[in-house]
Amino acid sequence: MRAGLAGDEGAYARLLRELTPFLRTLARSGLARAGRSTAEAEDIVQDVLIAIHTRRSSWIPTEPLVPWVRAILKHKLIDFLRRRGTAGHVDVDSLAEVIATPADEPGIATRDVVKLAENLPAGQKAVIRAMFVDGHNTQETASALQMSEGAVRVSLHRGLAGLAKMLRGSI
Template structure:
């Protein structure tokens, strides 16, 4: 296991224990790594580079919502790259493209472990209900329904920048609430 992998796994483990600083550090480090991989794959597929940021945001949201499915003894990268790969494929399929992306082209890492079964839909709905209306609408459109930033902006009569800001604030709000919930569960 290389230094980056150890650092990412350590930060995710700490984040799952309620360490918000470690979680913030992890997200700040994985976002550019995801961006580089997605940009490279979009270019190789001849897909528009403008889709990159939407895919990165969708991946980060999925990481946030599914972080409990990561097994702490396993490396983080395979789990992360599998999520990113699936989000990229989903995004391109919604655009009407037939996509086949070999996993070895996406990242030269081991396959991610199977996800644990759970009540993800109920948990997502519960967390969305706690957000302010605008943030909830943006997060619902982008993360749950799979709309792009541009589509969400048009539907909600917002600018793409305002959608990104609302999405970022929704992530921050969810993160704070989940940290608070984790702290309460430990006490």
């Protein structure tokens, strides 16, 4: 994205190509969670790609790209569900959890998280990996790591705080 903002059209096109499968996976997960057909994911992906393109100057180059992209996706998904109507209640909190999980897509977000998490204490690194790389929820992570759900939440909170501190330190 930085290179694209600096005028490198090839790098910008490559970014959009690499983001597309990641966005598609998240859009399908969000639609499935809302009880909608995943076939509608392409409409959301296109809306997100257009929003990224038209709002790319609003991204702050010293900040991580993936949270900015996920925020756009979250809002486009919610807008899509509102426009199309739903056959029941859409739990926005559960959609946020789906969007925060990269599922099976080993894209940009996974590489960023894995690289930064290497500097965390072992327990925090294991929780971050289980939740953000492997896509497990709190209960699954607790079971896999033989921890209580509360301990997982504390490790997650501390790990995210550590990652944020690392990011602030690199600016």
